[in-house]
Amino acid sequence: MKTTFITLAFLAFSFSVSAQKYEFQTVKDIEAEPVISQGNTGTCWSFSSTSFLEAEIIRITGKKIDLSEMYNVRHTYPKKAWNYVMRQGKIQFGEGGLNHDVINSAKIAGLVPQSIYPGLIGNASKHDHSKMAEELEIVVKKHANPEVKLDPKWKAEVNEILDRYMGANVIEFTFEGKKYTPKSFLEMTQLKLDDYVTISSFTHESFYKTFILDIPDNFSNGSFYNLPLEEFVANIDNALEKGYTLALDADVSEKTFSGKYGIAVVPENESDEKIILTEIKAEKRITPEFRQQEFENFNTTDDHLMHIVGKVKDQKGTMYYKVKNSWGNDQPNIGNGGYIYMSVPYLKLKAISVLVHKEALLKNTRKELKL
Template structure:
């Protein structure tokens, strides 16, 4: 008889690491606002982006009015709906280029000149505006001879005047008087200096096309890049001091405003854990991205503003994304910002808007951008 002692190697249990972020790039941006009960994230995102561009141009951080361009865009959406005889989406939604389109036609105003509040309220609520306008538009489209609204433009304007206010013709700012066009000139912001970039497989790369998503009512054009190019352009823009307006999907459980994080865990059972601890993320291919877009798992449901880059203690990089859901809530963490991993960005980004100057010359030549 004899005994033998067996030595069992200890099992290494991975240590859970709570996120610890270090800034890499942090570009000047205005304070976080709250879009309230509205679908106007497109204006809050684009306006914040424009504020950073104005700061880059002038050194002034100007609080511009989101609702001025929302009001003008509601008129444009109404016209589109009527001319398409009701066979188009009519909603609060839009895209960043709609703000640029509004600025080209109607100029720009500061928040102090047009708040979009007609009462003492400080919280936006547009839940009744679009339904009220749609009743008028549908009535006109049906060509009802007994219609109360033979002149739908006047009726729509009346609703917007009551709910949001009349557009200012002249206003004071820092001791000087402006109109919307002269104020735009003072900011040195040129809406023609911007392009929208995306990455999909159903159109050729380096081509320009109309992306068929519901909120693209104005038929805005997108430049199509390879997926890795889209990430590279975003990184280079940030490194050169340019921010980007972001259109993306935030319906995933792993996008959390409460924890201020957006990631794509490799294991589905880590969907909750990944909100507070570093996990291995999925490797996102262009094919999988396209599949998720075509089956509606990726939709254009929210726009935000990329203002920087951070890294965790393992060296993984995340975009610092400014949201528009405020800061004073138990559902809002990270001071209202969301740190978005590059896998999440690759899978869930619809598009980014950026200054043409942020693109390298070779890319501009490939895309035929002047």
């Protein structure tokens, strides 16, 4: 009887040690605007980048400004339409984009507060671009036909749809008692848009050079600085340590990326795919070769853009990136208040790129990149 009791006690102890539910503790938390939802739209790229710019305004000026995500979207769609029509429909046209598209938009069209351009019409309280995207696609496909003479009015058709679903363009507005144009408002934020760079890590291109990443949503042919994988991660860590946030492009199609549990991990064993969402399990070691392989076989794609705002650690001391998502924060369907706690292995494997201030980079990296 005594032996049986000891055996059961040992088994119970062993189970409690091996089955450890996540317990997270904040390591680094950089101030940013609250989690919000992109609704039924494919505009995560603007929510990610706009949240990033909001955090940069806080870092630079200490001022909290809720920027309009949809203003950037409104000014990017005509560029996407032009690209599709002038290439005669030989490329993708959709709702997607990348971080540099918001930077490009802001350089030309400036920025405005959310209160001035919410991107909602009538009594709408949530974003839904399903019908707008359908109508835009019909228009651009019609005018991308090289066998039909291009009607110069096609751009007006695109703008009419955007105005009807999102609202007309902003020319001048008043914010906190002062009058601004979108360009003068951008100047007031003190953002220097030329100071932001995108870094990545792929072995099919030379390191410490810029290259155009061949992914469907890179319609604007944005350039990326290519770094060795460990240096790519080291620069992310350095930025966070210095108080800079980063806009992230990543693959979220994995079973072990969960908005419900607020976790993103890469199990060492496939049999742990379900349990690792709630319990600590060993993770896979990620090499540059495996990362490249997963990219080239389409297991890693540019699915979703988010915002890295800090770090947390579990009870074993393992670090995770605190990633602000744009799927809202409603419980119980969203875990960790709308943030994703992303493990280092997951980031190494599934992060396509990050947008960051050039001064947040390591000194040696900036020297190599001539920044």
